[in-house]
Amino acid sequence: MKRFLILLAIVLALFIFACNLTRVPTTTPTELPATESASPKPANLPATDGPSVLPPVPIVYYYFVEIEAKSPPAGSVVVFPDIYILGPTLSDKARSPDTVTNISSALQAMLNDPRNQWISTGVGITSISFTEGAANVVLEGEYFGVGDVTLIAARDQILLTVFAEDAVQTATITLNGKNIANMGVSHSSQAKPEDYTYTRAEIKAFMEENAYGVP
Numbered sequence: 001m002k003r004f005l006i007l008l009a010i011v012l013a014l015f016i017f018a019c020n021l022t023r024v025p026t027t028t029p030t031e032l033p034a035t036e037s038a039s040p041k042p043a044n045l046p047a048t049d050g051p052s053v054l055p056p057v058p059i060v061y062y063y064f065v066e067i068e069a070k071s072p073p074a075g076s077v078v079v080f081p082d083i084y085i086l087g088p089t090l091s092d093k094a095r096s097p098d099t100v101t102n103i104s105s106a107l108q109a110m111l112n113d114p115r116n117q118w119i120s121t122g123v124g125i126t127s128i129s130f131t132e133g134a135a136n137v138v139l140e141g142e143y144f145g146v147g148d149v150t151l152i153a154a155r156d157q158i159l160l161t162v163f164a165e166d167a168v169q170t171a172t173i174t175l176n177g178k179n180i181a182n183m184g185v186s187h188s189s190q191a192k193p194e195d196y197t198y199t200r201a202e203i204k205a206f207m208e209e210n211a212y213g214v215p
Contacts, residue, residue: 151184
């Protein structure tokens, strides 16, 4: 009987040991914190400059170059040798997208230039219009000078200044209702009609034929 109890105790011990081996410990999984989208964010790169923008070209007009000047600017035109030379210069006005504004600024700078060789009384701009390459400029006031040669130089100064604006292909310019084509003209054979229109080709030819330094 005693032997039987010992065997039973051994069997129970083995049974309990076996149960402990088959039991799998359970744990509560740890919840991970929420994460942002997996798509990577672009790095903060320094801003890059776009295409370089050139500063606007200032308004160009023509002035009377001093005869004593040793080197008139490129593009200068001889109106009368040893008397009048007209040269291009830059004003302090920036170019505008509007052609009428550019013509007005150029003429105003020209009229106010202290180097002008003519005398005027109240010369000013009455109106300017521009349509499809054609400029129409109306001026008022009085020009005075030493003989007709000065008035012709003043006329050429106005023309060169207006055509310095690249958009201008033709121009009709009047002073006190009269075409400036007849400023300084003393003989009827040289007179032009009152509706005379200057063309860029005509002005270009004049500039090439009378360019400073051309023999």
